Amino acid sequence: MTPREGLPTLLADIWRVIGYPYLGYLLLLALTGVLEGLTLASVVPLLAAIGIGDPAGSQAGSLGGMAISVLRGIGIEPNVGAIASFFLAALAVSTALFLVQAFIGARLQTRYVYR
Helix, strand or coil, X not given: CCHHHHHHHHHXXXXXXXXXXXXXXXXXXXXXXXXXXXXXXCHHHHHHHCCCCCHHHHCXXXXXXXXXXXXXXXXXXXXXXXXXXXXXXXXXXXXXXXXXXXXXXXXHHHHHHCC
């Protein structure tokens, strides 16, 4: 059996055993990845605020300026403390979502293996 033939068989078997929770897991997996990327991107304005790197990378039009845009949007002046707090909060949420995703993934794998 080639990988081209085996993948549809595997996916059909996963769907037969797990069903719709697998789609929810895939969505959670994608959301976790996006949130981790945004968390890492919020480091750029923090570094620029403490004088490391290019301040142009922290402008609101860039991905790195997302933290500054959010802070200004809720009426907080973006200084080092505010940006660091935003980063730590985003990191905490990202970590919590990752742990939920890992727990659900382990449960689905167990259900699949021990059907």
